[in-house]
Amino acid sequence: MLDHISAFIRLMESTTPTLDPSIATVLSQLGQIVKKFRSETNGVKRFDQVDIIYVNNINSVLEIKQLLGRGDQASVSLATLVQSGKEVAVKMESKLMSSKALENFRREVNLLKKLQGVPHVCQMYFVLEDSTNYNIVQQAITGPSLVEYLEKTKRPFAEETAKKMARVLIETVIACHKRGVVHRDLKPDNIM
Template sequence: MASRSGSASNSGNLGRTRVGKYELGRTLGEGTFAKVKFARNVETGENVAIKIIDKEKVMKNKMIAQIKREISTMKLIKHPNVIRMYEVMASKTKIYFVLEFVTGGELFDKISSKGRLKEDEARKYFQQLINAVDYCHSRGVYHRDLKPENLLLDANGALKVSDFGLSALPQQVREDGLLHTTCGTPNYVAPEVINNKGYDGAKADLWSCGVILFVLMAGYLPFEDPNLMSLYKKIFKADFTCPPWFSTSAKKLIKRILDPNPATRIKFAEVIENEWFKKGYKAPAFEHADVSLDDVDAIFDESGDSRNLVVERREVGASAPVSMNAFELISTSQGLNLGTLFEKQMV
């Protein structure tokens, strides 16, 4: 579930509930473990999305160190094609991630309206996707659930990857250096993830990027079958055919990405050097502003200092604030889908 959009109104449908300096409004999306609400910073007037996690459903105290480490990494990620996480807050029962609010809708809305994208337009979005995913990999963060719902557009039409990273926690990498948790959306998932023998997170993400490129240009999925086992067989064999309107160079690249053998599959660095990929390529411009992790540390502060915590309250007729227990609280993200993380956590 992402910090997705719609046009935001600052008036009538903003509710009366306040969390810190943010006034919560309508619900933008909802899932098993999280709800995303539109919100407004009452000090600056800025529109944001706030992801609200029910702590009791997802937390085990023994995971705090691993989660804090991963979350801190996510806060440090400032890439033009990844949804930003601005700050994190927590109350006794909830965790609040303050996220960039993206107003352009999902990239795949374009496909449902147009049928498919022209090759040049598909390449532009694919370049931004590869830039974002490769950058996050360089920071040790893997997505593992790249799919249409996680590709949003900002007001300028730039791609923004959401729900990035927290599904692959450090403790899920075993002694062999591979991940061993099956997650993701079946049509977009790499064969090595399905067969449960361990996989490289970067190679699995690249496969998903290849499926996304195919869909952008074709208007349909490369692997599709109503029977799940038949679908898996197609994925294991990379049983797909590129439509005739794909250029020869695009076909070659997609076939190298959708190689069912991860050992011989093309790597991100090779994709970036590929002639088809490089056409019209613009390297992303990066911000290098300082990022504070004080809020991450504060949420995990075991001293019980309530100054670090927030209370969700109604502006009218609010009940007295509840007391806070800082040790119970967790921290930040970036439009990330914590559902997969906690559904698949290791026992």
């Protein structure tokens, strides 16, 4: 039940650009109640406690705009939240995945949940489930990777810019480590 309440709160906050103050107050109070209850129950972390919202028709929530990439197990698309018009990225994984793929999916969702609120890390908004897929709805990051930018401009960054970027990168890695997450594929291709 707590998962459904939390998912509802996040869905409202992420899909409604400006909430009526009275609704925002109620959502905030509801969120505090959920937090308090979870802390009193030792905050057990399970995949089942990640907020998953079941929808009969994914198109009632998302308008898929463009396929960004496809792998063995999943595809990633650029989409828009129907209610707010907010641009998001959606990773769609078939429910017919192998048990190993399901475990990897659970691990990914739990890692993304651990990293919620960490600056400079792509944020997960919520997970949608429909009859055929699990859909991770997350922040859409646009623009080139660090490698693509350097290849396109064919010149190095100014020293001050490079220092600022290095500082942000180090601070982000430290923040991830404090939450028990180690990025095992840190490279210029994965920096936007």
